[in-house]
């Protein structure tokens with residue numbers, strides 16, 4: 001059994017800064033700065049998760065349960081306060097769409113820039129360039145600066161670059177809710193194709209029907225901790241039961 005992702009005892013705390021009144025700040029100063037004006041919030045509380053190569057996993061849970069935070073740790077965008085995350089092979093994903101895109105550059109330049117950030121060589125990008133543009137249906141706009149793209153065009157190009165990196169682990173965060181319907185369908189088909197080809201997949205989505213068709217395994221998060229891990233249908237049923245309560 002080859003592991004693609006191994007998350008061990010990960011904790012992540014965020015500091016929530018509240019706006020305080022001048023009076024509150026003054027009292028705090030006069031008291032010798034005792035206590036803490038900021039509040040701490042544990043977004044991931046001792047999370048451990050192993051994902052085997054070829055598994056398709058849906059991270060499920062209510063708003064604020066820590067799904068995106070966990071995905072960002074797997075992608076390496078965030079580092080944990082404690083614990084470890086190991087990933088095997090190339091990890092690519094759609095977490096903050098077009099995060100690596102530069103507004104003043106053309107679509108073409110961004111394909112090269114973003115492709116390189118995602119770990120492709122120049123030769124790989126050149127070889128896959130036509131296919132990237134074709135999948136994104138960007139056509140003649142490929143030489144236009146992306147700041148003039150519609151949000152859908154931007155998203156399509158970002159998605160296309162990401163899937164063409166042929167990653168070993170593909171991470172998708174709620175992306176499927178964006179874009180028009182035909183493109184959504186195309187993305188879903190592409191993701192299903194990747195899953196069928198044995199690609200490791202970790203998906204965050206509130207579309208329970210959709211994740212049930214794409215993923216085999218479901219992981220339910222609640223207040224930053226994993227409370228259930230099993231076949232996706234069972235975990236989705238439990239989440240629905242909790243939604244009704």
Ligand SMILES: Nc1ncnc2c1ncn2[C@@H]1O[C@H](COP(=O)(O)OP(=O)(O)OP(=O)(O)O)[C@@H](O)[C@H]1O
Nearest residue numbers: 014015016043061062063064065066067068069070
């Ligand atoms: N950079 C940050 N600074 C402070 N708090 C944060 C930060 N990122 C996330 N949080 C908090 O951590 C908690 C978990 O957020 P996260 O985005 O992981 O939840 P989620 O399960 O993906 O939620 P949703 O379903 O709404 O997308 C939330 O309460 C959120 O406000």
